Amino acid sequence: MELFEDRRKILEYFQGHGILVSPGALDIILNNSMGQFLNEIASPDVLSSGYLTENDVKKLIKKPERKKMNFEVYIPDIKAHSSVEDFREMFVDRYERLSKMVIQSSEMRGTYAIKTAKKASGKVKIVGMVSEISNTKNGHKRVLLEDLGDNINVFLLKNKGLNNELILEDEVIGVIGSISNSGKDPVIFADEVIRPDIPYKMIDEEKKPPVYVASLSDIHVGSKTFRKDDFNKMISWIKSSNEEAESLKYLILSGDVVDGIGVYPGQENDLAVLNPYKQYETLADYVNQIPEDINIFIMPGNHDIVRLAEPQPLFSSKIRDFFNSNVTLLPNPYNLRLEDKNVLIYHGMSLNDMIELVPGASYASVGSAIEELLKRRHLAPVYGGKTPIIPYKRDYHVIEDVPDIFITGHIHSFSQGNYKGIRYINASTWQSQTDYQKMMNFSPNPSIMTLFDLHSKTTILKDFK
Numbered sequence: 415m416e417l418f419e420d421r422r423k424i425l426e427y428f429q430g431h432g433i434l435v436s437p438g439a440l441d442i443i444l445n446n447s448m449g450q451f452l453n454e455i456a457s458p459d460v461l462s463s464g465y466l467t468e469n470d471v472k473k474l475i476k477k478p479e480r481k482k483m484n485f486e487v488y489i490p491d492i493k494a495h496s497s498v499e500d501f502r503e504m505f506v507d508r509y510e511r512l513s514k515m516v517i518q519s520s521e522m523r524g525t526y527a528i529k530t531a532k533k534a535s536g537k538v539k540i541v542g543m544v545s546e547i548s549n550t551k552n553g554h555k556r557v558l559l560e561d562l563g564d565n566i567n568v569f570l571l572k573n574k575g576l577n578n579e580l581i582l583e584d585e586v587i588g589v590i591g592s593i594s595n596s597g598k599d600p601v602i603f604a605d606e607v608i609r610p611d612i613p614y615k616m617i618d619e620e621k622k623p624p625v626y627v628a629s630l631s632d633i634h635v636g637s638k639t640f641r642k643d644d645f646n647k648m649i650s651w652i653k654s655s656n657e658e659a660e661s662l663k664y665l666i667l668s669g670d671v672v673d674g675i676g677v678y679p680g681q682e683n684d685l686a687v688l689n690p691y692k693q694y695e696t697l698a699d700y701v702n703q704i705p706e707d708i709n710i711f712i713m714p715g716n717h718d719i720v721r722l723a724e725p726q727p728l729f730s731s732k733i734r735d736f737f738n739s740n741v742t743l744l745p746n747p748y749n750l751r752l753e754d755k756n757v758l759i760y761h762g763m764s765l766n767d768m769i770e771l772v773p774g775a776s777y778a779s780v781g782s783a784i785e786e787l788l789k790r791r792h793l794a795p796v797y798g799g800k801t802p803i804i805p806y807k808r809d810y811h812v813i814e815d816v817p818d819i820f821i822t823g824h825i826h827s828f829s830q831g832n833y834k835g836i837r838y839i840n841a842s843t844w845q846s847q848t849d850y851q852k853m854m855n856f857s858p859n860p861s862i863m864t865l866f867d868l869h870s871k872t873t874i875l876k877d878f879k
């Protein structure tokens with residue numbers, strides 16, 4: 415109603431001044447909340463021509479104000495050793511935070527501790543961490559669930575269609591089911607499995623000019639297969655004056671920014687730059703060409719010169735010093751808050767494990783694996799796969815805040831999707847097919863930059879191949 419009123423009022427204003435308005439011009443005025451600037455829009459030129467075109471208005475769209483900002487980055491505890499006690503504390507922290515999310519869902523109202531559920535009869539609701547999974551000889555699935563006080567076997571029955579439910583070790587789930595005391599120990603026959611999951615989220619299309627955050631990943635500077643020409647093309651595009659580039663305010667590099675050294679046997683044969691510090695210097699030569707009023711964030715990945723185990727710390731100050739002051743270093747993973755939006759960034763090592771576990775996921779199609787992470791509110795649900803993790807008192811892989819945008823890399827394919835309102839991508843790479851990928855029969859999809867508008871659900875792909 416209000417919009418209709420706005421539209422009518424704007425048309426009335428111009429009619430009063432003897433100006434015809436093109437439909438495109440009217441849309442731009444409405445979409446960019448320019449209603450208060452009608453005086454400015456009705457410039458002498460427009461008044462004399464008697465016609466308002468799209469271009470007349472476009473010229474007046476306010477570009478977002480860009481300035482170099484200071485970002486406070488939270489840094490995970492870094493210590494040299496971890497003990498058995500640290501593992502316990504990390505799993506307790508994970509359990510406590512994820513079980514809270516499960517219990518919050520309305521279906522889980524009236525959840526019992528496992529110990530209490532064992533003494534109950536009929537329907538029960540419990541939450542626990544998965545500590546064992548097996549299949550029974552009758553084709554049912556058995557899951558041992560554990561909370562802080564006890565554990566219980568839960569059966570996912572074939573005739574209820576639950577035997578195919580994807581259950582991962584160490585994930586935290588809620589179960590609604592019936593307790594059975596007929597055997598030696600009480601067990602639960604599940605009716606339903608409840609995950610922490612993402613609450614459906616309305617994306618508010620704000621009526622504001624776009625502000626873009628751009629994502630680049632897996633650049634692999636220093637490798638012979640680094641796509642230098644495409645990368646240069648992309649940098650020139652950022653520097654050029656065009657509407658999209660001028661609305662680009664943030665740039666995120668989510669790991670494997672250089673190729674590193676000693677990452678795999680024989681890597682030296684694939685390197686154009688052997689010294690890893692030289693690799694960062696070369697990267698800085700590119701990145702430092704980007705206007706200083708664009709805020710740049712750089713996170714490590716498994717090829718970078720920091721500890722491999724996650725959470726990965728920031729680069730050393732020696733590497734930091736190669737870059738201009740508009741560069742902020744981030745640990746991996748990281749939840750970055752940009753203009754009231756949560757941008758969750760994770761290089762993505764756990765995607766290797768997830769691709770093996772999630773039916774239908776593959777290196778070429780990693781979206782379903784990414785969605786399974788979001789559903790579980792955890793970036794590396796299975797402990798002890800190919801993802802090295804150092805235990806801390808806090809589990810840094812729990813997805814505490816619901817992201818608006820979720821960026822991963824590592825796989826070198828490109829995929830994008832939307833899960834319950836969260837725009838997610840597996841970012842592209844800036845490296846051509848490597849011998850290893852050839853051997854694995856995998857073709858990367860390189861040289862794509864993704865732009866996310868922070869004020870709408872618009873996502874734009876820029877292909878620099």
Ligand SMILES: [Fe+2]
Nearest residue numbers: 670715716824
């Ligand atoms: Fe990687």
